[in-house]
Amino acid sequence: xxxxxxxxxxxxxxxxxxxxxxxxxxxxxxxxxxxxxxxxxxxxxxxxxxxxxxxxxxxxxxxxxxxxxxxxxxxxxxxxxxxxxxxxxxxxxxxxxxxxxxxxxxxxxxxxxxxxxxxxxxxxxxxxxxxxxxxxxxxxxxxxxxxxxxxxxxxxxxxxxxxxxxxxxxxxxxxxxxxxxxxxxxxxxxxxxxxxxxxxxxxxxxxxxxxxxxxxxxxxxxxxxxxxxxxxxxxxxxxxxxxxxxxxxxxxxxxxxxxxxxxxxxxxxxxxxxxxxxxxxxxxxxxxxxxxxxxxxxxxxxxxxxxxxxxxxxxxxxxxxxxxxxxxxxxxxxxxxxxxxxxxxxxxxxxxxxxxxxxxxxxxxxxxxxxxxxxxxxxxxxxxxxxxxxxxxxxxxxxxxxxxxxxxxxxxxxxxxxxxxxxxxxxxxxxxxxxxxxxxxxxxxxxxxxxxxxxxxxxxxxxxxxxxxxxxxxxxxxxxxxxxxxxxxxxxxxxxxxxxxxxxxxxxxxxxxxxxxxxxxxxxxxxxxxxxxxxxxxxxxxxxxxxxxxxxxxxxxxxxxxxxxxxxxxxxxxxxxxxxxxxxxxxxxxxxxxxxxxxxxxxxxxxxxxxxxxxxxxxxxxxxxxxxxxxx
Amino acid sequence: xxxxxxxxxxxxxxxxxxxxxxxxxxxxxxxxxxxxxxxxxxxxxxxxxxxxxxxxxxxxxxxxxxxxxxxxxxxxxxxxxxxxxxxxxxxxxxxxxxxxxxxxxxxxxxxxxxxxxxxxxxxxxxxxxxxxxxxxxxxxxxxxxxxxxxxxxxxxxxxxxxxxxxxxxxxxxxxxxxxxxxx
Ligand SMILES: Cc1ncc(C[n+]2csc(CCOP(=O)(O)OP(=O)(O)O)c2C)c(N)n1
Ligand SMILES: [Mg+2]
Numbered sequence: 155x156x157x158x159x160x161x162x163x164x165x166x167x168x169x170x171x172x173x174x175x176x177x178x179x180x181x182x183x184x185x186x187x188x189x190x191x192x193x194x195x196x197x198x199x200x201x202x203x204x205x206x207x208x209x210x211x212x213x214x215x216x217x218x219x220x221x222x223x224x225x226x227x228x229x230x231x232x233x234x235x236x237x238x239x240x241x242x243x244x245x246x247x248x249x250x251x252x253x254x255x256x257x258x259x260x261x262x263x264x265x266x267x268x269x270x271x272x273x274x275x276x277x278x279x280x281x282x283x284x285x286x287x288x289x290x291x292x293x294x295x296x297x298x299x300x301x302x303x304x305x306x307x308x309x310x311x312x313x314x315x316x317x318x319x320x321x322x323x324x325x326x327x328x329x330x331x332x333x334x335x336x337x338x339x340x341x342x343x344x345x346x347x348x349x350x351x352x353x354x355x356x357x358x359x360x361x362x363x364x365x366x367x368x369x370x371x372x373x374x375x376x377x378x379x380x381x382x383x384x385x386x387x388x389x390x391x392x393x394x395x396x397x398x399x400x401x402x403x404x405x406x407x408x409x410x411x412x413x414x415x416x417x418x419x420x421x422x423x424x425x426x427x428x429x430x431x432x433x434x435x436x437x438x439x440x441x442x443x444x445x446x447x448x449x450x451x452x453x454x455x456x457x458x459x460x461x462x463x464x465x466x467x468x469x470x471x472x473x474x475x476x477x478x479x480x481x482x483x484x485x486x487x488x489x490x491x492x493x494x495x496x497x498x499x500x501x502x503x504x505x506x507x508x509x510x511x512x513x514x515x516x517x518x519x520x521x522x523x524x525x526x527x528x529x530x531x532x533x534x535x536x537x538x539x540x541x542x543x544x545x546x547x548x549x550x551x552x553x554x555x556x557x558x559x560x561x562x563x564x565x566x567x568x569x570x571x572x573x574x575x576x577x578x579x580x581x582x583x584x585x586x587x588x589x590x591x592x593x594x595x596x597x598x599x600x601x602x603x604x605x606x607x608x609x610x611x612x613x614x615x616x617x618x619x620x621x622x623x624x625x626x627x628x629x630x631x632x633x634x635x636x637x638x639x640x641x642x643x644x645x646x647x648x649x650x651x652x653x654x655x656x657x658x659x660x661x662x663x664x665x666x667x668x669x670x671x672x673x674x675x676x677x678x679x680x681x682x683x684x685x686x687x688x689x690x691x692x693x694x695x696x697x698x699x700x701x702x703x704x705x706x707x708x709x710x711x712x713x714x715x716x717x718x719x720x721x722x723x724x725x726x727x728x729x730x731x732x733x734x735x736x737x738x739x740x741x742x743x744x745x746x747x748x749x750x751x752x753x754x755x756x757x758x759x760x761x762x763x764x765x766x767x768x769x770x771x772x773x774x775x776x777x778x779x780x781x782x783x784x785x786x
Numbered sequence: 787x788x789x790x791x792x793x794x795x796x797x798x799x800x801x802x803x804x805x806x807x808x809x810x811x812x813x814x815x816x817x818x819x820x821x822x823x824x825x826x827x828x829x830x831x832x833x834x835x836x837x838x839x840x841x842x843x844x845x846x847x848x849x850x851x852x853x854x855x856x857x858x859x860x861x862x863x864x865x866x867x868x869x870x871x872x873x874x875x876x877x878x879x880x881x882x883x884x885x886x887x888x889x890x891x892x893x894x895x896x897x898x899x900x901x902x903x904x905x906x907x908x909x910x911x912x913x914x915x916x917x918x919x920x921x922x923x924x925x926x927x928x929x930x931x932x933x934x935x936x937x938x939x940x941x942x943x944x945x946x947x948x949x950x951x952x953x954x955x956x957x958x959x960x961x962x963x964x965x966x967x968x969x
Binding site: 376 | 794811816819869870967968
C-alpha cells in the first residue's frame with residue numbers, strides 16, 4: 155500500500171530512486187576498498203579514455219559529485235591532475251596548454267558552481283577555436299531536474315558556447331563519448347566540447363570498450379569537415395594572384411591550427427606577396443623575414459593597414475574578417491578583390507562578401523595552390539615593395555616605437571615587452587592578458603615561432619594570462635613561458651600564484667603595472683572626452699604578495715634595470731615575477747575607434763609626442779554611435 | 787577620411803523574402819533545443835517550425851520558415867549545418883515542392899450561422915470535425931495562403947481558438963532529401 159505524502163509522486167518508483175540518490179549523495183559512499191580487486195567503473199573508463207587520446211594532464215578542482223573520479227585517480231598515475239585555485243583558471247590553463255602544444259586541453263570541475271566557474275574559459279576557447287575537453291560532474295540521474303544541491307542546467311548553459319556538448323547518464327557511454335569529444339574538439343574548426351557526467355555514470359560498473367577513430371567517425375554522419383578546397387576555385391585563385399599588382403596575404407589562426415606556416419611562406423615567396431597577420435595569426439611567420447609585414451587591425455601597424463587599404467587583392471587565410479580587423483566594412487580595402495579561405499563555411503560571407511570563397515583547411519588549400527602558382531619575379535614588384543618599405547619606416551619612426559624605453563622618467567610599455575621577449579632571444583612563449591598590455595605584446599613581442607604567442611582574442615578575457623601561461627609551461631617544458639599581464643587582469647586570477655608555487659610550474663610573470671585599467675582610461679580619454687570613471691586601480695604591494703605566496707619577485711621602475719631583472723627572473727629556478735611600474739598614461743597608438751575605418755586611425759606619432767598628457771588627443775568619437783560598441 | 791570611392795557592400799543587404807528550410811537531424815533529446823538556441827543566439831527569427839520523426843526512427847525532419855535575404859538565410863543554413871546533430875540542410879524555397887500546412891479553427895456558432903460556417907469550410911477544401919451548439923471546429927489543410935484566406939472568412943463569425951502547424955514541404959517528383967543524407 156502506498157502512503158499519500160506531501161512530496162509529489164511520493165511512493166512512485168521515480169520518487170524512491172530520487173530518495174536513494176539523495177541518501178547516496180549524503181553518504182558520498184566510496185564504491186569499494188582499493189585493496190583487493192575492485193571493479194572497473196565509469197571514472198576508470200574516463201581516465202583511460204583521456205590517456206588513450208594522448209592527453210596526460212587534467213586541470214581541475216574537486217567537489218561532491220566528481221569525487222568518484224578523484225577516488226580512482228591514484229590508480230591512473232600516468233594522468234597528472236593539477237589542482238588549480240579557481241575553476242576559471244582550470245579552463246584557461248587547459249586552453250594555454252592546447253594553444254602552446256596543439257594538443258587537446260582537458261579541464262575538470264564539479265557540478266553547480268564548479269561548472270559555472272569553468273564557463274568563462276569555455277567561451278574564451280570557443281571564440282578562439284581552441285580544442286578543449288571540459289568535464290563536469292553532475293548530480294545522480296534521479297536528481298536531475300529536481301534542483302538538487304549543486305545542480306544547475308550546465309549543458310543548457312554551455313550549449314551555445316561549445317562545439318558540442320553531452321550529458322552522460324551511464325558508465326557504458328563514457329568511452330564512446332570521450333573519444334567523440336576529443337575527435338570533435340580537435341578536428342575541423344577546433345573548439346571546446348563539454349561532457350557533463352552524472353555521479354551514477356562515474357560510479358557505475360562498466361566493461362564498455364574504447365572505440366577506434368573509424369568507429370567514432372561512423373557515429374557522426376552529420377559531421378564531415380571539408381578539408382580540400384574546390385579545385386576550380388583554387389585555380390581561380392592562382393589566376394588572381396598572377397594578375398595582382400598589390401596583393402596582401404592576411405593570415406590568421408587557421409594557418410597555425412592547420413600547421414601550414416611552411417606552405418604559407420612558400421606561397422609568399424613564390425608569388426612575392428607580403429604577409430600580414432591578425433592577433434591570433436601572430437607567429438605564422440618569423441617577424442624578421444623580409445616578407446613579414448606586420449600586425450593588422452584596430453591597434454595594428456599603420457603601414458599594415460595602409461597596405462590593406464591600398465591592396466588590389468586580399469588573400470584571407472584562416473581568419474574571419476572580424477570587426478577588430480576590418481573596422482567599418484564599407485570603407486574596408488575599397489579597391490581589393492577579397493579571397494577568403496576558411497575551413498568553416500559559415501565564416502565565408504558572414505562579415506564581408508568574398509569575391510572568391512574557398513572552403514577548406516589552410517594546409518590542404520595551399521598544398522593544392524602551390525603547384526599552380528606562377529612564380530613572380532621580385533623585380534616586377536619593386537615599386538610596390540619600395541612603397542611598403544617607406545610606409546613601414548614612417549610608422550616605425552613614431553615617437554613611441556623604439557623610444558629607448560624612457561619617457562618623462564617612467565618606463566614605456568613597448569620597451570618592456572621588447573626586452574622581456576629579447577631576454578629569451580624571442581623564443582619564449584608569451585601569453586598576454588587583455589587591455590593595453592595585450593596590444594603591446596602583439597606589437598612589440600617580436601615573434602619568430604608558431605604558437606609562441608597566446609592571447610584571448612575573440613572573447614578578450616581579462617585574467618587569462620597567468621593561468622594560460624601556466625598551461626603553456628606544462629605543455630611545452632622546453633620553452634620559457636611568460637605571462638604578460640596588466641595590473642587589472644593580473645588581479646583577476648592572481649590566486650594561481652599558489653598553484654605555480656605548489657606545482658613548481660616555472661611561469662615567469664611580467665606585471666605591467668600602470669595602476670590603471672589602462673585600456674579603459676585610453677577609451678575614456680579618446681572616445682569619452684576625458685570623462686574618467688573607475689579606471690584608477692589600486693593594487694597590493696606585489697613584492698609582499700609574492701613573498702607571501704613564496705616566489706621571487708623584483709620591482710623595476712627604470713629602463714636600465716629591465717634587462718637585469720629579466721635575466722634574474724629567467725635564472726630563478728621555478729616561477730618568478732617582475733613588477734614593472736610602467737608609464738601610467740601611455741596610450742596604444744595607432745588606434746582605430748570602433749565603427750571607423752582602417753584609414754581613420756588616430757595616430758599621434760610624429761606630432762609633438764605629447765601622447766601622455768590626458769584629454770588632448772585625437773578627434774572625439776561619438777559614443778552614441780551604435781557601431782562604436784564598447785571598450786575591448 | 788572615410789570618403790571611399792566605392793563603398794564595399796555589406797553581406798546580407800539584399801531583398802528579404804520568406805524561405806523554406808528543411809533540416810534532417812538526429813532524433814535525440816535536446817536537438818530541437820540546439821536548433822532553437824542557435825537561431826535565437828544568431829538573431830534569426832523563425833516564423834514557423836514543424837518537427838516530426840522520418841521514415842527512419844533515428845532521424846527527425848524539421849521544416850523552418852525564415853524571413854531574410856539570400857545571404858542571411860544562407861548564413862542560417864550554414865550555422866545550422868555546423869550543429870553535430872544536423873545531418874542535412876536545404877533551402878527548398880525555389881524548388882518544385884508541395885507546401886502544406888494544417889490548421890484547426892474553433893469558430894463561434896449559433897443555430898443560424900452554423901450552416902454558413904459549414905459551407906464556407908466546404909468551399910475551401912476543409913471540413914467540420916466538431917459540431918457544437920456554440921462552436922464548430924474546422925479542420926483545414928492546404929497552402930498557408932489558402933489557410934490565411936479561410937481564417938479571414940471565418941473571422942466574421944468570431945474565432946475562439948486557432949492552431950496552425952506551420953508548413954511542411956516535400957519536393958515533387960522522385961527526389962528525396964532524406965535519401966541524400968550521407969551516412
Ligand atoms: C573579464 C573582463 N572584464 C572587463 C573587460 C573590459 N576591459 C578590457 S581592457 C580593461 C582594462 C584592463 O586593465 P589592465 O588589466 O590593468 O590592463 P592595461 O589595459 O592597463 O594594460 C577592461 C576592464 C574585459 N576585457 N574582461
Ligand atoms: Mg593596467
